[in-house]
Amino acid sequence: MAKRETPLLDQLERGKWPSFVKDMKEAAEKNPMAEDLLGQLELSYKDKIGHWKHGGIVGVKGYGSGVIGRYSDRPDLFPNVQAFHTMRVNHPTGWFYKTDALRRLCDVWDKHGSGLTNMHGSTGDAILLGTTTDHIQPCFDDLTEAGYDLGGSGSALRTPSACVGPGRCEWACVDSLDICYDITMTYQDKMHRPMFPYKFKIKVSGCPNDCVASIARADFAVIGTWKGDIRIDQGEVEAYAASGLDIQKEVCDLCPTKCMEWDGKRLKIDNGDCTRCMHCINLMSKALRQGGERGATILIGGKAPILQGALLSWVIVPFMKLEPPYEELKDLILRIQDWWDEYGKSRERLGELIKRLGMRVFLRAVGLPAVPQMVKAPRTNPYVFFWPEDIKKEVK
Amino acid sequence: MAKRETPLLDQLERGKWPSFVKDMKEAAEKNPMAEDLLGQLELSYKDKIGHWKHGGIVGVKGYGSGVIGRYSDRPDLFPNVQAFHTMRVNHPTGWFYKTDALRRLCDVWDKHGSGLTNMHGSTGDAILLGTTTDHIQPCFDDLTEAGYDLGGSGSALRTPSACVGPGRCEWACVDSLDICYDITMTYQDKMHRPMFPYKFKIKVSGCPNDCVASIARADFAVIGTWKGDIRIDQGEVEAYAASGLDIQKEVCDLCPTKCMEWDGKRLKIDNGDCTRCMHCINLMSKALRQGGERGATILIGGKAPILQGALLSWVIVPFMKLEPPYEELKDLILRIQDWWDEYGKSRERLGELIKRLGMRVFLRAVGLPAVPQMVKAPRTNPYVFFWPEDIKKEVK
Amino acid sequence: MAKTDIGPPDYKTMLPPVIARNYGKWRYHEIPQPGVLVHTADSGEKLYSVRAGSPRLVSTDHIREICAIAEKYCDGYLRFTSRHNIEFLLADKDKVAPLLAELESKGYPVGGTGHAISNVVHTQGWVHCHTPATDASGPVKALMDEIYDYFTTMKLPNHVRIALACCLNMCGAVHCSDIAILGIHRTVPKVDNTRVPNVCEIPSTVASCPTGAIRGDMKNKTVTVNDEKCMYCGNCYTVCPAMPLADPDNDGISIWVGGKVSNARSAPSFSKLAIPFLPNNPPRWPEVVDAVKNIIEVYASHARKHERVGEWIERVGWERFFSLTGIPFTDKHIDDFDMATESFHSSTLFKWS
Amino acid sequence: MAKTDIGPPDYKTMLPPVIARNYGKWRYHEIPQPGVLVHTADSGEKLYSVRAGSPRLVSTDHIREICAIAEKYCDGYLRFTSRHNIEFLLADKDKVAPLLAELESKGYPVGGTGHAISNVVHTQGWVHCHTPATDASGPVKALMDEIYDYFTTMKLPNHVRIALACCLNMCGAVHCSDIAILGIHRTVPKVDNTRVPNVCEIPSTVASCPTGAIRGDMKNKTVTVNDEKCMYCGNCYTVCPAMPLADPDNDGISIWVGGKVSNARSAPSFSKLAIPFLPNNPPRWPEVVDAVKNIIEVYASHARKHERVGEWIERVGWERFFSLTGIPFTDKHIDDFDMATESFHSSTLFKWS
Amino acid sequence: MPIIELAGKTYEVDEDGFLQELDKWSEEFAQAYASAEDIEGQLTEEHWKLINYLRNYYQQFGIAPMIRKICKDCGVDMKKLYELFPTGPAKGACKLAGLAKPTGCV
C-alpha cells in the first residue's frame, strides 16, 4: 500500500482505459523510488509544473550514450528520486519478444531500478524509468548478461526502428526487420559513442504506408516500394465488389492520380500514372499485389520543429534494390554521415545542414544525380547558382 | 532612309509578326535620336551587351518622379542618345483612347522626343522612349497642355491600372475603371512626390479572372467577387450542351470544389462550396451569372522576386462593398501606407515588411480582424506569439 | 568488465514459429473484428494477432502479467506496435476467443485496428522530463477514457492518429498527426545571470534561438532576451539550464489537426494549429478532452469514407473546419515564422464559411 | 509654370457611345472568330472588338496609322489591352469585315483571343535599360514569328500567356506566366573600388544582397563580394552602379513554365524553372525560340481541354513534363533558396518518368 | 565625366550633375550650384538646415535618409520640401548636399 496521499492522481485510476497510475502504485508497493515518483508527480499535478532539474550526464563505462540523467528539484521531499536516471534499452527489432527475454528485462529492472518502464519510448527503445547513479553500471552489466544492450542518446546514431514488415505484413517490399537489425549491428559504435554534430535517426518501413512514421521522424528513412504493374486478381476484385465495397467510389475515385477504371466487371490500372500510394491495395489486399520489382525509396532530413521548423524527409534516391548485405545502402549512409559530420554545426540536423548549404552541394558531395523525383516542382525563384565549369572563361 | 548599317537588326524585319525594327527605322527616318538608338541597339546585338549607363536622376519641377534618366555609354558613337530619358505618361484608365487624344500625344512626342514609344509599359503607362535633359520640362508642359500627366516612378505610388471591367465585360463585380481612376486622382501627390520606403502598386480587376494580373503584380490588389448563388438559366445551359459543350467533362469535372451536378437536363450548384473560381461562368457566359451581392476581395503584398523571392498577393479582406466615393477602401489604403511608411526599411515592399513583422502585427496596426479566409491553412510551426493581455500576470 | 556493443537481441530469436515459417510470404489480411488481425500466408497458414491497449508507462508486474497471458495463449510470443499497443501473436485459431475473454476480464481494451483511434503516442511530461509544459500520461489517460469507444470499434471514416508531446521538442509524432496535443509555454525564460557564466555556453545559447531573440553579453558572460522576439519555444533552456521558462499560470496545451504520415492517397503532411491555448487543468484536463472529442465528432459526422482528418479538411476547406467545429480563428493561426507567406491565401478561392 | 497633378485624361471621355450607353450592363460575349469579340448588353446592343497584335515598341507614325484605321471604322475609338494588343471598338457590325480586311492588308495579325497565345508581355532589354542580361523586343519578335499561328487561331487546350523579362527584376508578368523567358547573368559583379566610395551607399549595397554575399569594407569605404555565395541576381548593381555584372559570354536566358494569374479552377501560381540556361544568340535567338516552341507543342498535344500549362503539368507530374519535353533535369532545378525544402518531394508519391 | 566650374573651382560630376568626389563638397559648391536646381538667390536657413541634416545623416549612417524621416526630423512637410527644392529631395537636395546619387528611387 502506497503511503503517500495522491488525491489528484487517484482520479486517473477511474475510467476504462488502463491507468498508468495503477502501474505506478503497483510499483510503489515494493519500490521506494516508484513511491517517491508518485509523490513528486502528485506535487506536479498540484503545482502544474515539473519537478525535475535540468539535464544530467551519467553513463556507463566505454559508452557516451544510452542513459538520460535526471535529478529531482525537491530531494528534500522525495529523497528516493534525488537521482532518477533512465536507461534506454535497444528493443529487439520489430518489438518482437519471447516472454522469457521480457521477463529477464523485468528482473534486471526490479533489481536496479524503479520497476517502471515505458514499453516503448517513441524512438523505439525499451525505456527503464529511473535508477540511481550507483546502479547504472551494475544495471548495464546485468542487462548485457541478459542479452540486452543500450540504445542511442545524445549526438549519436539513435536506436533504429522498423515496421513489422515481412514478419507479418503482405505489403513489405523490403525486409524492414533485417535491414534495421543489420544497420543496428553494423553501427554499434556510432550508437554508443556520440561523434556526430547532433542526433541521427534511421527508420525502415516496408511500404509507403510507413507504419513506423519514418518520413516524419527519421533523418534517414527507408520506405519500401516497387516497380512494375500492380497485379490484379479480377476474380477477387469482383468478390470485394460483391461483398459491398463500392469500387468506383471508394477505390477509383480516391486514387490520387485517377489512373484506375472500373466498368463493374474489370479493373484497369494505368500503371505509368500510378504513384504507388497503396490506397487501392490497402482496400483490396486479396485482389491486388504490388509490382514484382521490389526495392526502396530513400528519403532524408525529417525532424521535429526545433530549430527552423519541422521537416518531412524528402526523396534522394527514388529506387534502390536492397538485398543483404545492403552494401549500397550502408555506403550511402556513410557518405552522408561523413559529409554531415564534416560540415554540420553543433546541434544541426542533417536536413537543416542541407537546407543551409543547398541540395546541389549535398548531391555533389555524396555523388547522387539530380532527378525530377526529388522535387514536387522545380524552383520558382531565379536565384540559380552555376558551377564553375558551366561558365565560359574570358579569353580576351 | 536610315544611314546606319544594321545587318543584325535587319533580320528582325522578316517574319509575319509586326517588327519593332520597322518602327525604329520609321522613326529614324526623321529623328536623329531614333537613328542613334538603332545604331546602339545594333551594337548591342553584335556585342551581346547593353550600352546604357547606370541610372540617371532627372525630372520636372515640382515632381520627384515620372521620368527615367538614361545615358549612353558610347556617346562617342551615338551622340544623339547621350541622354535618352523616358517619360512615363499616365494612360487613360482601361487604356481607352479617342484618336484625337492619341494623336496629341504623338505630336508632343515628335516635338520633344525620339518618336518612339511603348504602348504601353508593363505597369500601364504610355512610355515615351527617349528625350534629352533639356526637353524634359518643355515636353511635360506640352503634355499637360494636351491633357496628360506623368505616371509614377521611384519610391512612390505607381500608376494604378484596371481591367476593362464594366466598360465591356459582363463579369465585372465592381467598377474597376472608376475605382482605378478615383484612386489615381485622389493620390496624385503620392504618385508624383515619392515619400514611401519603396514603390507601391495598385491594380483593380473586376472579377477573379484578374485580367490585369493584380494578384501577381500589385502591392494592393482589388479583385471583384460576389456573394449569393450563381444564377442559372437552365435553358441556356441546355443550349450550350446542344451546341457541343460537354457539360459533365468540361464544366463539372473541372470545377475545383466539385460542387456542380449535371444530370443531362439540369445543372445544380452547391453554392456553399463554390469558391467563385469563374470556370463554369467562363465557359457558359450566357447561362450563368454571378450572385447578386457584389463587392471585392482585397489582397496585398504581391511583387517580383527581388529581394527575398516573389510574392503573390494574399487575402486581407474577403469581401468589401465598393461604391463611390470608396471611403472604406481609401481609408484602408491610407492606414496600410501609413503603417508601411512608419516601419518599412528603404527598398522594402509592403509584402516584405509584413513578412518581417508578422501578419498579426499588421492586422492589429491597421485594425483588421483575422479570418480563416486569409490562409490556405493555419500554421504548422508552434512558434506562436501571445499578446500581453493573453498572459496571466503573476499575483504571488 | 561488461561486454559492450552486443546490440539488441536478434529479433529472429523472438519470432513465433508460424512467422519464421512464413516470413516474407504473407498473402493478405482480414480484420474479422476490432483488435483482431488475421494474416494468411502463401502457404495457407494463418497468424492471429490480438491487439490490446496499453498505458505505455507500465510496471514490471504489469509486463509479467502480459507475459503470463502470452504464455498461456501464444506460446510466449508477443510484440509491441509502433504506437505502443501490445499484440498477442497466435497460430492457433481456437485460442483467440479464450484470449479475448481473458483480456476483457482483466480490463485490457482490445481494438485500435482499422478505422479506429489507436493508442496515443506520447512522451514523458512531468514523469521524467525537465522541459514539459504539461504532463503526458495524464491527459492521455483522461482522453482515452472519454474516447474509449473509438478504440474498440472501427466506425470512423478512417483511422485517427492522436499524439501528445509535452513541449516544442515534440518527442513523438505530434508534427504529423491527425490530432496533436502539444504542451506550450507562454512566457519568456528568466535568465539567471549568476548561473549562466558557469553552466552555459553563450554562443550555443545565442544560436539556439529560432527568432534571434537572444544576445550575448560578453562583458558579464551572460545573455539577454528580447522579450518582443521571444515566442517561448524553450530551446534556449534546452542548451542553457539557467534560463527556465516553466510557468504554472501560463503553461498549457495547444491542439493541432490534419497531419498524416502515410502516403496513402495524399502526401504526408504536417499538423496545423486548431486551438492556440487551453489551460492545464489536472488531473483530467477537461478543456483538452472536450476539444479533442469535439474535433473527432465533427470529423466523424462530416468526412467521407476513407478520408483522413486532413484530407477531409482540405476538401471542405479550413473556413468550413472552423465554422463546423465552432473553434474561433485568431491571428495566432496565421503563420508568422520563416515560411509564413507560403501559407497565406494567395487567390480568391476561399469559401465564406 | 505648367499645371501639375492634373492626372490622366478621364477615361469616360474616351469611351465609345455604345459603351457609355451600356456601361456595366453587359450580358454575355461570344468569340465568332479568332480576334473578334462580340459583347451583348442587357439592352441587346452589341459591341464588336477586333484585337490586333502589336510590337509594343511603336513609332508615332505607327500610332497615327492605328488612329487612321480607328477613325475609318470605329468613329475614332480604340483601346489597348493589358497585354499590349490593340482593340478596335465597333458598334457597327457591318464594318467588322472591312476592318479585318484592311488589317490583313496592312499586316496586322488579328487574334489573341480565347485559347490562343496572346501578345508577349515584355520589357526594355538593350533598348533602354541598364541591367538587362538579354534583349526584350528581339527575342519576342523572333518567337512570335515562329508561333504566329497560335495567335491567329484558338486551337490550344487553353490560352498560353508568355512573358519575357530581361533581368531578375522581372518587370513584367514573368513570375506567373504559362511560359516565361528570363534574362539571367551568370558571373559575379566586378566591384570598382575606386568608384564605390563616391557613388554607392555601402549599407544599402550590403542589404541589397539576398544571399548575404556582400560585406562592407568600412576602412576602404567599399564592399567585397563572396563569390561562393553570389548567384548573380544583380540587385547590388541596381543600388550600386560601381558593381556591373553584364558579361557577353555568360549572360543568357532561362525558361520557366506553369505559372498563372487567374483564379479560374486553380489558384494563381508561380512559374517554375524548366531550362536554366540558353545562350544569347541575336538577332533571332534560335535556341530560345525552339525551346519555347517545343514546350508549347508538347503541351498542345498532351494537355486536356481547358488545362493551363501548369494545370497540365500538375496533373501528369513534373517527372512526366521532363520526360515528354526531353528537357534535362539538373541540380539547378532544385530550389536552394529560402523556402527550398517546401519544394522537396516529401512523400513516395512520384512517377518513374 | 563632365567637369563643371562653380565659383571659380572645378568639380567632377556625373551626367546628372552629382558630385563624383564627395570630399570636394563645400558650402560654396552648394550655393553656387543652387540655381541649377531651380532655387533662386541665396540658400536660406531652411535650405541649410536640410542640407546639413542630409550630410550629417549620410556621414553617420552611410545612406540618405528616407523622405518620411527627413520630414519628421526637420519638421517640414512634402509641400515645403518641394517649395525649398523644386526638383525634389532626391534630385535637388541630395545633389546640393553632396551625397552619392540616390538609387533607391527610380
Place this chain on the structure above:
Amino acid sequence: MPIIELAGKTYEVDEDGFLQELDKWSEEFAQAYASAEDIEGQLTEEHWKLINYLRNYYQQFGIAPMIRKICKDCGVDMKKLYELFPTGPAKGACKLAGLAKPTGCV
C-alpha cells in the same frame, strides 16, 4: 549543490560532479578528480593534451568543441578517446577539464 573535497580543497559541483565555479579549476583538481572518471593513477601527457585542448578551445570560442574536431585537432580516434577517458569525452574529459556541463548531447 554538493561540495566535494579534493586534495584538500573544496569545490562546488553539480549532481553530475561538474564544477560550478569554473574559475576554481586547477591541474590539481583534474588529477585528484580523475579516478572518479575511471582513470587510474596519474594523468598522462596524452590526457593533458586533451584537457588543455578542451580548455583552450572553450576559452577561445565559449563552447566545447565537437567530437570530430577534438579527434582531428588532437590526432586521436574514438577508440583512443574512450581509452583515455572511459566515461567518454562529454562526461569524463569535459568534467576534468572544468568546462560547463555539455547540453548538446543528451
